[in-house]
Amino acid sequence: MSEEQAHHRKRLITILVVVGVLWLLAMGRAVYAFQDKKVIYDGVKIGAQDFSGLTSVQAKEKILAFESRMSVQGLSFSYRTAQDEERQAVIYPVVFRSDGTDSRDIIDVDVEATVDALWAVGRTGTVVRKVGERIASQWYGRKIPAVVSVDRELFRDVVRLNLASDEQAARDARVVYEQGVFSVEPDETGVAYTVDRGLDDAVALIRRLELRPIAVDRTVDKPSITVAALSPLVPFLTPVAADDIAVTYEDPNKKEKFSWTLDHEKIAMLLQVTQDEKAGFVLGLSEEALGAWVKETIAPQVEVQARDAKFKIEGERVVEFQSSRTGVEINTPALLGALSQVVAARLDRLVRGENGPFLAEQSTVSLAVQTAEPKIKTGDINNLGIQEILGIGTSSWRGSPANRIKNIRNGMNKLNGLLxxxxxxxxxxxxxxxxxxxxxxxxxxxxxxxxxxxxIGGGLCQIGTTSFRMAMNSGLPVTKRTNHGLVVTYYNDPTNGNPGTDATIYDPAPDFRFMNDTGHYLLWTTYMDSAAGKLEFTLWGTSDGRKGSYSAPVVHSWIGTGPMKEIETTDLKPGQRKCQSRHPGAVASFTYTVDLPGGEKKETLYKSYYRPLPEICSVGVEQKTEDGAAPVEGAPTEGTPTDAPVADTPPVSVDDLAG
Structure with a gap:
């Protein structure tokens, strides 16, 4: 064998050895990949976070650790102000109401779904696909995005709210009237922030389990009305406002006639120039200023609520009537349009060079109103099918202070006899x-x-809770109901003293609502037992055979309140204390059941969560002097809520936010 042949043979052997080793490695990886391990396969990542070799429990813990860090650190948005200063706004993933009774997630990682996605790599599809995915993830890696849910509208609102103090809207030039003289207030350029791209970047970061500052775009906001555009109008404004404008009206209920006058000063104060796409600039009146004038001057004499005819029964006889009344509400936008047409017509006439008194249509407008007919007119209260009791709801207001009782009685009187x-x-x-x-x-x-x-109106949740129980015992569909944020003893259920069957109301929301689907009118009667401290509501009508009821509420868990909190205040005399009793939280539920005449049964499960609140005491202190004198301690004041705990029941003393 020649030297060249020997060298060639040696090189061939080396290549075969390398190929064999690689083959063995590949077979080893294939065998390794073929095995169904009880952990996430190698190479599976979320962003830069490696989840190789983790069990599902370990993966959950890792993702939860990120969520915890995000909850503490928040999402940082960086931006530049109008003065070119760099600032940061921190947005937390959960927002709460100011009273802590409700929360909403802005952005949240779905831990279960994310872990399922990680776990699915190499475990779904055919055997070939499974093995292929396992080998591919080992060699090349596999990145899986976290499953993220986003309330984008809320996210945008919260970010913009945090930027609002540094956002400067462009200010249009505007006509001002001061000390009998019209002038033009200069326009100003503003700064606005566009947050949509920042929101996209934030979501992308969370899907990679990353936290870092997110840039917010800044744009220049230019005014739409400038001084140069308004200045030519100024000489015409004084004559436009020179003559009075009369607003006339005839009351549809009393047929009484009214007239109110906009004099020169008032017209001058109301004048406003707005931009119009077709006409360029239009002279009119300020909607806000006109609305204030209408509310103060006209509304008290004009606006009334529609009033239904009602009757009260004793036994089965109607003994009291109340006549119906048409409701009247001022249509301020329509009035604004009519008055704006008057001043625009005056301006047009002056620009054309016409002099002399204004025409009648340029000096008088009729007040625009909207009417609402009563739901039940006086002639409609006969033969309404009020025959029998459909359901009764009760609650206890025992121990309520005087004003609370008066509020409950006033609300009760508004409901008594309602159809x-x-x-x-x-x-x-x-x-x-x-x-x-x-x-x-x-x-x-x-x-x-x-x-x-x-x-004003504290205690009306006694009305809401009693109404809720009445509606359920009548078998009616409840369309809106919200439980209180705290456990309040006034609303504990009379069957077992547990929370769970309450309903809070607070204007404008939450409301309590139900449907009358009986096919007949319903009559609402009320009764207040002062001796027993009991409120009772009754619904009368025509039964279709349904029976409504609800189970006694069950408390699944009580939540501790933590230690007492003291808050120093100068609103009280030094040493005075006003304390709010502690409110343990709870998780409760009950079932509302309607047995229908055909034998069917409808069941609705109501679940209620009540947040815990520690005892909070406001303590009066003296105003600190220059030498830093310490506050003086003192005794508690009279009149402080002092409801004491009852054995094995949560102690409370006053109403919750809406009650």
């Missing part, structure tokens, strides 16, 4: 409004976040 039409969705808030002193309500303590404050 609900067939097919109507009844709104409790609509029936109880207006929540004002004039509406018969008084201030009573409510809880707002961590503060105890008097508010």
């Amino acid at each position: 609900i039409k067939p097919g109507e969705e009844f709104s409790l808030l609509a029936a109880l409004r207006p929540f004002t002193l004039a509406g018969g309500y008084l201030p009573e303590l409510v809880i707002k976040g961590d503060k105890i404050e008097p508010e």
Whole structure:
């Protein structure tokens, strides 16, 4: 064998050895890949986070650790102000109401779905596909995005809210009237932020389990109306406002005639120039200023709510009537349009060089109103099918302070004798409004976040809770119901004293509503037992055979309140204390059942969560002097809510936010 042949043979052997080793490695990896391990396969990642070799539990813990870090650090959005200063806004993934009774997720990683996606690599499809995916992930890696849910509208709103203090809207030039002289206030260029791309970047980061600052785009906001455009109008404004404008109206209920006058000063104060795509600039009146004038001057004499005819029965006889009344509401936009046409016509005439008194149509407008017919007119209250009791709801207001009792009685009186039409969705808030002193309500303590404050109408959730129980015992469809944020003893169920069957109301929301699907009118009667501290509501009508009921509420768990909190305040005299009793949280549920005449049964499971709140005491302190004198301690004041705990029941003293 020649030397060249020997060398060639040696090289061939080397190649065969290398190929054999590679083959063995490949076979080893194939055998390794073919095995169905109880862990996530090698090379599977989310972004830069490696999940190779982790069990599903370990993977969940890793993702939850990221969520925990995101909850603490938040999402940082960087932006530049109008003065070119760099700032950051931190957005947290969960937002709460100011009183802590409700929360919403802005952005959230679906841990279960994400782990399922990681686990699915190499485990779905045919055997060939499974093995192929396992080998591919080992050699080349496999990146899986985290499954993320986003409330984009809420996300956008929260980001924009955090940027709002540094956002400067462009200001149009505008006509101003001061000390009898018209002038033009200069326009200003503003700065606006476009957050959509930043939101996309934030979501992309979370899908990679990454946290880092996100840039927000800044744009220049230019005014649409400039000084140069308005200045030529100024000489015409004084003559436009020179003559009065009369607003006339005839009351549809009393047939009484009214007239209100916009004099020169008032017209001059209301004048406003707006941009119009077709006409360029239009002279009109300020909607906001006109609305304020209408509300203060005209509305008290014109606006009334529609009033239904109602009757009260004793036994089965109607003994009391109330006549119906057409409701009237001022149509401010229509009035604005009519007045704007008057001043525009005046301007047009002056620009054309016409002099002399303005025409009648340029000096008088009719007040535009919207009318609402009563739901039940006086002639409609006969033969309504009010025959029998459909259901009764009760609750206890025992121990309530005086104003709370007066508020409950006032609300009860508004409901007593109320008729609900067939097919109507009844709104409790609509029936109880207006929540004002004039509406018969008084201030009573409510809880707002961590503060105890008097508010007009406190205690009306007694009405909401009793109505809820009445509707269920009548077998009616409940369309809107929200439980309280806290456990309040006034609303514990009379069957076993547990929370769960309450309903909170608070204007404008939440409301309590139900449908009258009986095909007949319903009559609502109320009764307040002062001796027993009991409120009772009854629905009368025509039964179709249905029976409504609800199970006694079950408390699945109680939630501790934590230690007492003290808040120093100068609103109280030094040493005075006002305390809110602690409110243990709870998770409760009950079942609402309707047995239908055909033998069918409808069941609705209601679940309620009540947040815990520790005892909070406001302590009066002295104003600190220059030498930093310490506050003085003192005794608690009279009138503080002092409901004490009852054995094995959560202690409370005053209403929750809406009650």
